[in-house]
Every structure is written in structure tokens, then in C-alpha cells.
Amino acid sequence: MSEPSVRLRFAPSPTGPLHLGGARTALYNWAAAQAMGGKFLLRIEDTDRARSTDESLQIILAGLSWLGLAWDEGPEVGGDFGPYFQTERLELYAGYAERLLASGWAYKCYATPEEVQAGRERLQAEGKSPMYDRRDRDIDDAQRAAYEAEERKPSLRFRMPLDQLWKLEDLCKGEVEVNLRELDDWVMLRPGGMPTYNFACVVDDLEMRISHVVRGDEHFMNGIKQSVLFHALDAKAPKYAHIPLILGKNGKKLSKRDAVTNILDYRDKGYLPEAIFNYISLLGWSFSGDQDLFTVEEMLQRFRIEDIGASGSKFDEEKLLWMNGEYIRKLELCELLRRSQPLLLAAEILPESAFDQSAAYLRNALASIRERISLLSEVPEKLAYLFVDALELDKDAEKKLRKNESAPQWLAAYADLLEKSDLPASYPADRGDADIAFSLANKGEDGGESGPCMSPAQLEQQARDFAESMDVKFGHFVHPVRAALSGTTKGPGLFDIVFLLGKERCCQRLRAIAARP
RNA sequence: GCCCCCAUCGUCUAGUGGCCUAGGAUACAUGGUUCUCAUCCAUGCGACAGGGGUUCGACUCCCCUUGGGGGUACCA
Structure with missing residues (x-):
């Protein structure tokens, strides 16, 4: 084991299925961990109680498994740094909150959401950036007592340094400088004690000894907030890589028009996980100047976080389709048969017993169409003529x-x-x-x-x-x-x-x- | 509005000052093979967003413009 051990994580919130972007993020984290001989862990960020569902969680786990992204630590496999659900780590966050409150990096804010919103609008009206107006940042004991007397439930906010230039060395974007005045005193703990994303994320990344974080660019500002919090905790932040989002064909945000919202839908459409893996690897990273098809092993030999491109890429299902055809043609016939079996059964053109009794025949049948399909789902329609009693002519x-x-x-x-x-x-x-x-x-x-x-x-x-x-x-x-x-x-x-x-x-x-x- | 990031063929990209009349893949077109389709092979099409600098020399470095993306939550 090398000294600062390499540990990466994928930390989805179970508020929806695993989409293309999430899958790519997970894949890059996984690949980086494998490439550097480190660990890949899965952490579930379920602090948004209202939107988190078990159904989403199951879909995410199934999606990752389907793509072959196995996690060394996390749900279902455990690990030495658990639990891996944030809602099971609440006491931990509370402890850190105490510590930050004591050191002055955090303070209680008694404002209601409505008051915060009103303050935001006031600032905007004044032509300033709409953010929390820091009204409770420096209240005195008397004011605090008054609020307590009103039985207001405080949230805990981070005392962001004012007007300070902050540098972040991002593995993907390079060095970026941001003035901390752009960030407000964000909430760490909601009034009920539930941590928010940035707080829980930092505590967990710290406790779980995460060394590198690869995530979508939408988290860039969170990366700033988080690195300041690491600083407040007198700890070293992991290396961050904020990668560009995947865009739709029109260059806009990926929509249902461009891609499915659940990665497992690709399985159902007849795509091979190998093809999806290969294709999404290429959305922002390239294997080499002249090769687009590669095995996982080949990829792991070359993959480096630093090589992920900084510009956004558009999802192009046509190329995915071509690639899937390539992977289908690469499959051994018995493997192709094995993978087609569920589709064939679902189409009800064959009894289950056929796969034992007529395996050689079915392999030949598949060999006859293998060069003519791009999707597994084309198998039943292309083979149906062999099994129907009354053939219809087109x-x-x-x-x-x-x-x-x-x-x-x-x-x-x-x-x-x-x-x-x-x-x-x-x-x-x-x-x-x-x-x-x-x-x-x-x-x-x-x-x-x-x-x-x-x-x-x-x-x-x-x-x-x-x-x-x-x-x-x-x-x-x-x-x-x-x-x-x-x-x-x-x-x-x-x-x-x-x-x-x-x-x-x-x-x-x-x-x-x-x-x- | 403010802040940050990005910018090579339609698309994914290679390219880190001269190997570039810019390479590969896909898509598209044409031709070959063939009983059709597909596969396969060959050929073609096709890009450094615009404008300023820096330099003997810029796709590569700097600035501006334009365009795109992201952020600006008691969501992640």
C-alpha cells in the first residue's frame, strides 16, 4: 500500500435513477481508483429525506452493477468506514458541528426561510448578489436570547471568510481563483439537525479518507465551500476534479429527447454494458489518437483523471449504436445466445427448453444475423421467421x-x-x-x-x-x-x-x- | 445581474510554438465484394468561433468580443 492511500467514492443521492451523467461520474471515479490501485466506495447521500426513495437507491445500485462498477465499500458490502448512508451518520455530523461552533467557524442562525428569502430579495433590489444577508452572523447574546425566547429553531451556518481570494487546484480545470465574497454563509445543519450536502460531504470525505473527488461541474462552487470547510477543520481537502456536464445534441442540457433518464433503460433497449462503458468513457476522455474501442483493462492502463477534458461533450446515440454493434459482433456466439435469451423468451417465439435442446441451432441462427444488428433487441424480430408457423410477407x-x-x-x-x-x-x-x-x-x-x-x-x-x-x-x-x-x-x-x-x-x-x- | 468554466470536421476527439496543406472514429456520399441487406475494403465530404496582440513562427501563449455550459437553496 502506498502511503497516502488512494480512495475515491461515488456519492449519489437516491432521489432519482442513475442517469448518463451520473454513470460517467461513477465510471471515472471507479476507473481512477482501479488505475491507481486504490479503493472505490459508494456512499449514499440521503439527507434530503423528502426526496430520497429506496426505489431510486435500488435502481442506482443495479445500474452501477450492470456497468460492472463494483464498489469495495458501501451498501451491501460494508467496509471499515461505514455506515455508508448519511442518515446513519447523524451523530458524527453533530460532533463536527459542535467543534465548528466552538472554534467560531459556525454560528447559529435564527432566521426563518421567509426572512432569509426577504433578505435575499432586498440585496437583489440593491443590485447586489442575492444571498443570505448574514443577519445573524454577529448577533450578541441578548439578541440570541431573545430569539431563543421566541422558541426559534436555529440552523447552523458556516462563517465564510469575507472578501478573500481563494485558490483551488482542480485536476480537470487547473487553478481557479474565486473571491469568497461570492459565497454566502451556507447552512450546514438544518434546524432539525439534518446536515446539508456540503457539510455531510466534507465530514464523510474526511472520515472516509477520500483522496480524490471526481464529480460534475455543477459542484464546482461546492468544491470551494468544501475546501474552505476542510481548512476550517484544519484538514487537507481531497483533490478535486470537476468535470464538464454531458450535453444533448442541441448543446443544451441533456433531456429525455437526447438520452434516457435511467441507465438501465439502455439495457432494456438492447445495449451491452461493455458498449455503454466504452462509449461514456469517451465523453470527455480519449483512449488515444486513433483508437475508440478498448477493453476495460486497456482503459485502466491509460486512464488518468488529469486527462479528462475541460470542455463539454454532446451525447450522440448514433455512435453509441455503432459501438454496440461492434461489441455484439465481438461476442462469442454462446455469449450472444446467453444475452439474447431473455429477449427471445420475452418475445415468446421460443420455449425455455429450446436453449438447452437446440443450443447449437440457435447459435447458428444468431451467427446468421450477427452482422446485421446493432442492438440485442433486434434479435427476436430478426429470428422470428424461423419459428412462426404462418409466415407473413412484407x-x-x-x-x-x-x-x-x-x-x-x-x-x-x-x-x-x-x-x-x-x-x-x-x-x-x-x-x-x-x-x-x-x-x-x-x-x-x-x-x-x-x-x-x-x-x-x-x-x-x-x-x-x-x-x-x-x-x-x-x-x-x-x-x-x-x-x-x-x-x-x-x-x-x-x-x-x-x-x-x-x-x-x-x-x-x-x-x-x-x-x- | 454577479461569479466560474469552456470553445478543432454535424458529433466524439488527437494535437501542449515549427512534425499540421490539422490525424483518428462516427455520420453522410460514392465505388468494390455479393443472391438482398448487413459486414468488410477503398475513396470522398468535412474543423482550428471572430478580432487583436506576443513571436522568426501560432490550433497551440495573452487580451477582447461572441457563443455555450455551470453556479448563485434549510437540493444534491
């Missing part, structure tokens, strides 16, 4: 079929040919070793000339010969057959379709179309 498919008047004849003849051929059986029948012998991932050539049945390549040769014998150009032959078999004009190679569909279904579909009026 408009383009109908057009292709009507284009050639003699098509019905050779469609029927082709059915007869297939009938006599050594084709694999149709799902759900046992297809023997056909799907193992001919892996569509390898263009179906594995079995060479000696498979248990005809390979897609052999089927193609047979079809070419057949077309020639019927005096039909191969290209003209293919399209109506594809339409009759799959119901659409695009998709996998025709003989992958024939192979996957199997003898009975091919014949049945070809004849059904051929027999139409």
Missing part, C-alpha cells in the same frame, strides 16, 4: 414474388428438389449434428464435403444447377425464394436461411406461395 417481399409470373412453378419445383435432398430437419425436430458440423459463423464450411447433411455451400451449388436447368438466372431465382422463405427481401444469405429453416418448413413455405392464386 410489402417488398410481395413485390419480388409478383415480379416474375413463372415464379410459382419453379418455387414448387425447388420444393420438390429440397424434399428429396439431404436437408436438416426443421426446428424443433432434432437436427442431428448438422448445426455443429456447419457453423454459420465460419460460413458453414466446417464439415467440408462430408457432413451429416448438405452444407449451405452445397445447397447453393445445388440451387445454381437447378436454376440453370430451369433456365432461370440465379439472381432472379434467389429473390422470390428468399421472399417466400423469410417473408422479407433482406437478411442472411439465402442458403443460410434454407439450412436454418430445414426441410419441412422450406417445402411448406415454397408450396404455400406457389399454390397461391
